[in-house]
Amino acid sequence: MTAQTVRGDDRAHVFHSWSAQGLIDPLPVEGALGSYFWDYDGHRFLDFSSQLVNVNIGHQHPRLVAAIQEQAAKLCTIQPAFANDKRGEAARLISELAPGTLNRVFFTNGGAEANENAIRLARGHTGRPKVLSTYRSYHGGTTTAIAATGDPRRWANEGTAVGLVHFWGPYPYRSPFFSDSAEQETERALKHLRDTIVFEGAGTIAAVLLETVVGTNGILVPPPGYLRGVREICDEFGIVFIADEVMAGFGRCGEWFAVDRWGVTPDLITFAKGVNSGYLPLGGVVISDEIAETFRERPFPGGLTYSGHPLACASAVASIEIFKEEGIVEHARAIGDDVIAPGLAALAAKHPSVGEVRGLGVFWAIELVRDRATREPLVPFNAAGAAAGPMNELAAACKERGLWPFTHFNRVHVAPPCTVTADEVREGLSILDDALSVADKYYAG
Structure with missing residues (x-):
């Protein structure tokens, strides 16, 4: 199978959930392992969404x-x-x-x-x-x-x-x-x-x-x-x-x-x-x-x-x-306390568009704002089309750098597999650090 064949079958015959069918172009995925998945062109993504926050054990655990x-x-x-x-x-x-x-x-x-x-x-x-x-x-x-x-x-x-x-x-x-x-x-x-x-x-x-x-x-x-x-x-x-x-x-x-x-x-x-x-x-x-x-x-x-x-x-x-x-529950707790929490705190200190970070374990949110004092969201509630542009730009910046994010309204969620390593978390947060410059452009506070 090629990316073209997979995409062709999908667009001709698959009816996708929560979507206007003619406005989407799903990425053909060839494989996955651990905290990563990749497409048919060799582009690898660090899965900071655990797909739909469900691949807790990581991809393809043998x-x-x-x-x-x-x-x-x-x-x-x-x-x-x-x-x-x-x-x-x-x-x-x-x-x-x-x-x-x-x-x-x-x-x-x-x-x-x-x-x-x-x-x-x-x-x-x-x-x-x-x-x-x-x-x-x-x-x-x-x-x-x-x-x-x-x-x-x-x-x-x-x-x-x-x-x-x-x-x-x-x-x-x-x-x-x-x-x-x-x-x-x-x-x-x-x-x-x-x-x-x-x-x-x-x-x-x-x-x-x-x-x-x-x-x-x-x-x-x-x-x-x-x-x-x-x-x-x-x-x-x-x-x-x-x-x-x-x-x-x-x-x-x-x-x-x-x-x-x-x-x-x-x-x-x-x-x-x-x-x-x-x-x-x-x-x-x-x-x-x-x-x-x-x-x-x-x-x-x-x-x-x-x-x-x-x-x-x-x-x-x-x-x-x-x-x-394998002590995965304990690992998830520790990686949240020792790596994700301080890493996100550092991002909040650096980027004015970060209004709040919150979470526990491997379940975190970065809430993005246009003004920290008023807490005006980066995009409006339930934004679509042009109104959602800043968040779409941010997501695209993450993907261009090899990170697959979970975005919803004015938030980026950090939800990698429970098996994610400290180095993988740091890799993802480094990409987020770069991508958040997109959100900072819209900061008006």
């Missing part, structure tokens, strides 16, 4: 590839009504990693289906219809998951689901509560959540659905005490607390599950992406004993042909074993 090959030779597929060795082992290993009494796993094909079914579990358990989620969020593209989503991708899909209510989560840098400290942000954000529950009617609310660390919409690390406060409010009103860890889980935040950093136990945890680094489609919901008990005698009204697919579950088992044996 042990994970071998585990998939071994399972394929043994048993490629079996329907979910049967017991299967890899399905059961994957569920046990995931349950053992989860906090509290979250001891059962419902497997899905990805994160959207995980959130869809977590909401179904919460509604079935409580008998209530409503679900609360934040405006700065993304929970997936299926009917209920996209309705729960807060970002603009929801707008074109409005009216497809009912009972989804949005509220403001904490965001100290751009506080919707006019807070002047992280502690005040926590206090006011929790009061806002409580007020929303009271005015929506606590007896109508099945669940509060939160990304533990908000991903695409800002890598917003919750301020101290916020998640614990959400847990207490949910307990007070009999509401299910769903932690969406699709992006934040499995090492991304330097923990198996990001909630572990704050010692908080939700009722349901949704996962996907990093559980097997997207080597095969897999997601799921980790379920508390209390909610699982609801469906002991009453059927759960949901199912998927490929729930707990043996190949996908075998890859999850192998991935978890590799993570443990």
Whole structure:
């Protein structure tokens, strides 16, 4: 195959997600290894986006590839009504990693289906219809998951689901509560959540659905005490607390599950992406004993042909074993603390267009501004076309230098694989250092 053939087939026959089909020209990719991928012309890119923040174990990990090959030779597929060795082992290993009494796993094909079914579990358990989620969020593209989503991708899909209510989560840098400290942000954000529950009617609310660390919409690390406060409010009103860890889980935040950093136990945890680094489609919901008990005698009204697919579950088992044996979670935490954090701080000190850097583990955001005093974003919210020009220029500058960035609105996200080396991080930050001169051109403060 040549780049021309791959591009020709793609443009003639592939319908791409979230895109105007005639305005895109996808890069043909020939291969990948570790923290890098390359095209057919020999251009190599350092993957600072982990594709879609999912290749936590790195590209083409040989042990994970071998585990998939071994399972394929043994048993490629079996329907979910049967017991299967890899399905059961994957569920046990995931349950053992989860906090509290979250001891059962419902497997899905990805994160959207995980959130869809977590909401179904919460509604079935409580008998209530409503679900609360934040405006700065993304929970997936299926009917209920996209309705729960807060970002603009929801707008074109409005009216497809009912009972989804949005509220403001904490965001100290751009506080919707006019807070002047992280502690005040926590206090006011929790009061806002409580007020929303009271005015929506606590007896109508099945669940509060939160990304533990908000991903695409800002890598917003919750301020101290916020998640614990959400847990207490949910307990007070009999509401299910769903932690969406699709992006934040499995090492991304330097923990198996990001909630572990704050010692908080939700009722349901949704996962996907990093559980097997997207080597095969897999997601799921980790379920508390209390909610699982609801469906002991009453059927759960949901199912998927490929729930707990043996190949996908075998890859999850192998991935978890590799993570443990190679200390990947610990490595992600250390590389964030010792290399990424100080490196980004240095960039912030050098470039006036950097308004804030924030994150943990291998999950960071550089927020770009035109004025540090006013915090005016480099580009407007949901900018498109010419309005998005500065960010498009910045992304192009990164790619020209061999770095594949993750950009969203006025931010560059730094999210390399959890296996990234210190030297690779420094290489990427050096490229970002050069590319940020593009953003500095637009600084007016």
